[in-house]
Amino acid sequence: MTARVLITGCSSGLGRATALHLATTGRRVIATVRHPHAQQALQDEAREAGLDLHVIRMDIRDPSSVTRGLDEAGRLTGGIDALVNNAGVETAGPMEHTSEEDLIWQLETNVVGTYRITRAVLPAMRQARAGHLVFISSLVGRAARPFLSAYCASKYAVEGLAESLHWEMRPFGVTVSLVEPGRYPSRLTHNGRSTQPAPEDCPYGQLRAEYSAGLTAWEPDGYEPDAQEVALAIEEILNADRPPLRRPVGADTLATFDAQQGRTFEEYEHDVITRLGFNAWRRHL
Secondary structure (H helix, E strand, O other), rough: OEEEEEEEEOHHHHHHHHHHHHOOOOEEEEEEOOOHHHHHHHHHHHHOOOOOOOEEEEEOOHHHHHOOOOOHHHEEEEEEEEEEEEOOOOOEOOHOOOHHHHHHHHHHHHHHHHHHHHHHHHHHHHHHHHHOEEEEHHHHHHHOOEEEHHHHHHHHHHHHHHHHHHHHHHOOEEEEEEEEEEEOOOOOOOOOOOOOOOOOOOOHHHHHHHHHHHHHHHHOOOOOOOOOOHHHHHHHHHHOOOOOOOEEEHHHHHHHHHHHOOOOHHHHHHHHHHHOOHHHHOOOO
């Protein structure tokens, strides 16, 4: 069993659920958060549950913070057997209203920060010829959706980063996996940013409303996604000797990937427009 696990981005959502769950499995878990209040809140929750969970401060956008955090993790546990790259933010809005600053802000965390901390743990894992690297990607890392161009770009980048690293690390016994969740409760949107305000006559307003209304068509009636599903998928990966490179999670992810299987993009696009009732898009079929 992978004994010592560091998870980034644990102040809420998937990271928090994963940290608390893995701490119940006998592992030594180190959860990272950016803010003092989040650190205290997670420590208190773990203590009340009787869990041995270390919560440390780390901002993966800051090289010195990553160095300090990994040093502290090493002092607490003696090393890291697995890294779960969960920290992420989201920029939402039409690309036309997404500034270069918005894009840079998006990529700084989801891509550069993820790259930074992963690169820092590679030498020890390579030398030990063991370790697990888990990247929390997304449904939109393989099936882009409109009005999330910067976020989709970041997740497509994470997919490529991880797949390339899989080839590099395999000869050294270090496994690489991508977890691809769909819609799950989190504070990702709350912690993210919207693009510049749209004008009152914004040509995208009706399109965004129609798209948002149709998304639940990917899910069974009454479906309520639970972050615990993602935590269990990560545990499954850490328990496996040869985990899969990609692990989709969630009803909408599975339905979307199934719709893509063995089809051209145009066939998949037609299916999406028809199934989700996108009348504005249907006019251009």
